[in-house]
Amino acid sequence: MIQNLSPEEIVRRESLDKLRQKGIDPFPAAEFIVTSNAAAILGNYEEGKEVIIVGRLLNIRDMGKASFAHIQDSTGKIQVYINIDSICPGEDKSFYKEVVKHLLHFGDFVGITGKLFTTRMGEISVHADALVLLAKSVKPLPVVKTDKDGQIHDAFTDPELRYRMRYVDLVVNEKVRETFVTRTKIVNAMREFFNAKGYLEVDTPVLQPIPGGATARPFTTHHNALDVPMYLRIANELYLKRLIVGGFDGVYEFSRNFRNEGMDRTHNPEFTVMEIYVAYKDYLWMMDFTEEMLRHVCTKALGTTSVNFGEKTIDFGKPFERVSMTEAILRYTGFDITGKNETELSAFCKSIGIEVNESMGKGKLIDEIFGAKCEGNFIQPTFITDYPVEMSPLCKRHRSNPELTERFELMINGKEVANAYSELNDPIDQRARFEEQLKLQQRGDDEAMFIDQDFLRALEYGMPPTSGMGIGVDRLVMFLTNNEAIQEVLFFPQMRPEKFETGPDTGDFIAIGIPEIWAEHVIRAGYDTLEKLKSAKPTAIHQTLNGYRKKNKLEIPAVQLEDVQMWVS
RNA sequence: GAUCUCGUAGCUCAGCUGGUAGAGCAAUACACUUUUAAUGUAUGGGUCCUGGGUUCGAGUCCCAGCGGGAUCACCA
Numbered sequence: 289m290i291q292n293l294s295p296e297e298i299v300r301r302e303s304l305d306k307l308r309q310k311g312i313d314p315f316p317a318a319e320f321i322v323t324s325n326a327a328a329i330l331g332n333y334e335e336g337k338e339v340i341i342v343g344r345l346l347n348i349r350d351m352g353k354a355s356f357a358h359i360q361d362s363t364g365k366i367q368v369y370i371n372i373d374s375i376c377p378g379e380d381k382s383f384y385k386e387v388v389k390h391l392l393h394f395g396d397f398v399g400i401t402g403k404l405f406t407t408r409m410g411e412i413s414v415h416a417d418a419l420v421l422l423a424k425s426v427k428p429l430p431v432v433k434t435d436k437d438g439q440i441h442d443a444f445t446d447p448e449l450r451y452r453m454r455y456v457d458l459v460v461n462e463k464v465r466e467t468f469v470t471r472t473k474i475v476n477a478m479r480e481f482f483n484a485k486g487y488l489e490v491d492t493p494v495l496q497p498i499p500g501g502a503t504a505r506p507f508t509t510h511h512n513a514l515d516v517p518m519y520l521r522i523a524n525e526l527y528l529k530r531l532i533v534g535g536f537d538g539v540y541e542f543s544r545n546f547r548n549e550g551m552d553r554t555h556n557p558e559f560t561v562m563e564i565y566v567a568y569k570d571y572l573w574m575m576d577f578t579e580e581m582l583r584h585v586c587t588k589a590l591g592t593t594s595v596n597f598g599e600k601t602i603d604f605g606k607p608f609e610r611v612s613m614t615e616a617i618l619r620y621t622g623f624d625i626t627g628k629n630e631t632e633l634s635a636f637c638k639s640i641g642i643e644v645n646e647s648m649g650k651g652k653l654i655d656e657i658f659g660a661k662c663e664g665n666f667i668q669p670t671f672i673t674d675y676p677v678e679m680s681p682l683c684k685r686h687r688s689n690p691e692l693t694e695r696f697e698l699m700i701n702g703k704e705v706a707n708a709y710s711e712l713n714d715p716i717d718q719r720a721r722f723e724e725q726l727k728l729q730q731r732g733d734d735e736a737m738f739i740d741q742d743f744l745r746a747l748e749y750g751m752p753p754t755s756g757m758g759i760g761v762d763r764l765v766m767f768l769t770n771n772e773a774i775q776e777v778l779f780f781p782q783m784r785p786e787k788f789e790t791g792p793d794t795g796d797f798i799a800i801g802i803p804e805i806w807a808e809h810v811i812r813a814g815y816d817t818l819e820k821l822k823s824a825k826p827t828a829i830h831q832t833l834n835g836y837r838k839k840n841k842l843e844i845p846a847v848q849l850e851d852v853q854m855w856v857s
Numbered sequence: 858g859a860u861c862u863c864g865u866a867g868c869u870c871a872g873c874u875g876g877u878a879g880a881g882c883a884a885u886a887c888a889c890u891u892u893u894a895a896u897g898u899a900u901g902g903g904u905c906c907u908g909g910g911u912u913c914g915a916g917u918c919c920c921a922g923c924g925g926g927a928u929c930a931c932c933a
Contacts, residue, residue: 294867295902296884351896352889371890394883407891415891430868431883433894441894442869442882448925449868460868504932549932550858559933704933760933774933784924 300426303391307421310387314424320399327363329404333412337404341366341414342422344459345396347433350389359400359414360459367413368400374417388419395425395459432460447773451781464776467769470589471777474765475542477588478562481581487538487564492527494520494544500740501525501682503725504547507557520546525682525756526743528565529711532754533746540564542761553773554703557782560761569755570710571694575671578698578706578757579608582669590768597701597770600667608669608698613654616662616672625654633657651678666699681721683709698759700767708757715747800855806847 293301304314324339343361353372358365372384392398402416430444443461444450450457450464457464479489497516499506501523511518524543531539546558566574586593586604593605611619618624623636633653637644642656654676666672673696674686686692694710712718722739765777775781798807830849 294884296867299884347893349892349895350889351892354890354892356892356895358893367893369891373890390885405891407893409891409893411891411893413891428867428883432868433882435894439894444868446869446925502933545933547932550930552932553927555932561933707933758933763933 296428297426300393300424300428303393304424304426307387307391307424310391312387312391312421314421316420316422320420320422322399325361325363326359326366329366329414330364330412333404333406335404335406338401339404339414340399340401342397342399344425345392345398346394347431348392348394353384355388356413359398364462367407367411368402368416369405369407369413370416370419374402374415375419387421392421393425393428394431395427395429396421397423397425429456430460447775448783451775451783454779467765467771467777468779470769471765473589474585474768475562475761477585478581479542480588481584482538482540482564485538487540487566488536490528490531490536490539490541492521492524492531492541492543494546496521498740499523500743501527502545505549507546507548522547523561523758524563525758526740528563528756529751529754530743530746532565532567532711533749533751536567538564538566551782553775554763554766556762556774556778559774559778561758562761563756563758565711565754565756567752567754570753571673571696571708571755574708574755574757575608575610575673575696578671578708578759579669585764586768595768595770597767598772600701602700602767603668606668608671609666610671610673610696611666612674613658613672613676613692614674616666617654617657620662620665621657623657625657649678651676651680655679663699663704664702667701670699671696672699678724680709681725682712682718684712684714685717703763704760705763705767706757706759708755711751711754711756713747713751713753715744718747719744801851802855 307314320342322340322342324341326341326343329339329341341359341361343359343366346358346360346365348355348357355370357368357370359368370384370388372381375388376382376384399420399422400414400416401418401420402414405413405415407413431442432444433441435441444457450461454464458468482489495509495511495518497518499519499522501521502525504522506519506522509518509520510516521543522545524541524545528539528541540562542560542562544558544560547555548557549555551557566577569577582604583593586595593603595602595604614625621640625633628636630650630653633650634644634648637653637656640657640661642660644653644656648656658672662672674689674692675683675695675697677683677685677691677693680693680695683693683695686694696708697704698706698708712721719739722744726739762774762777766772766774769777771777798804830847830852
């Protein structure tokens, strides 16, 4: 198979051989011992200190008998000064003149031994005494430069390329690396918070025979040995509750969920939700707990509870406002949903321009009103409480109003981030609610819940009063890292599979008698299929190929017209 | 799924009413021993996303496809 290489790639590949001829392995195997890194040097500068550092060589500035470059390691960038007399102390200056100046490239991994100093321009740098090539880069990275005002030039910004080649994005865009480091800090802070309270981190099945715990379309697959359909989980709620039945006081899981639905800047087919269930608690407790947890996460991961998101500042430090669904709708529409029936709600929806259809029950209608008129207004963290019973089939009825449930959602910047219940633990009610869902399904709701008989059986054995909460980790990370797209907080967001141009195979060409050394060049010269070759005049092919040979200075025998005639006959 | 929009050198992007493809950076070569978006001189580099169509002539206009982005719908 032929790989199409750009001129720069060819230069870099050729440098591999030149290095080997000099006895330098471009991909050495041995461990390289490191004593420092960019952040340590910059954070604790000691003039003249000897260091050994590693990283990618960036932005090489050749000044004749000396060169400057930056080395990028996982902690940041540090300047390196490579002086011909320091790096080649003896008579033989060929290492600097040939290797450093011509065979090293932007993006190569190198190890540097040297002493710390400060340049005339005032930049802390490493004065190199030795340089070891650790790995060649044969494909040039995008060149992104930052000037003295911090302005970024020629930024690598194309989202398609950035998401498909995250490895390049991470090398070249410092902000991207920071986002992912912060993501991990956020997750660690949550874990630390839960562990400190004595709750148990658990793993439950990703591959499930019944996709329960949420209303969503699952991905389906098939288990061969059992010969049954299987689903990738859409939620882990029902499994965690089984564990509460089993006697744990508190369990949580960072759950990778999969939903076979639309994709856009806030939805990826797989995403992460942290769910936690704590026995003997209710949703009021869970609100306090969630608030405290988020404050802990902000402080630990960001060092502040005041977070910038776009033009807005979100304050996690102040107590979160708590507004019931009814109050929220009253506040933003002037309409009181209390005691209204389906017909009245439907009429109100139409009056404010919300499309309604037959499949919508009371819960759905209320949800539509909230989504259209209220949701976007809650910029600061706000708990919306007491949702209608129809839209919460796994949630306990409200202690003071059976039409409502003990549920809250946490809204941040007008988006739902967390969802929590006083969990329904009455198995009789739970069965009835599942049956309600089935009816909705029959009315046309294509994502009503499946009935999980085993889960009902578990509840029949008795589940203590429990509060559960789920928080969208990706969304939370988006808010805390000031990113507007979920793709920015997932290392490898889902994209349509990339098509790679696979060049024609030289085998077919060799088979008709073309010499092996010529086959590749015949293709590169434009005859990339046998049909093209055979439909061309032999004299034209002959001239084209020898012209190509001359242009590319190929040191292979010229093609004879008789050969060409033989190939195409 | 619908609508709009984009696809030109390794990267970032120009390219007007259709007339033989451009810049900066990167690369290659030379000069320069504390530069920093280093500088100066020279050189090379293109399937203008793909396939059709209109035209004497298409990067440019039309149609279809592929891929991306934005908005909307659904969902978290």
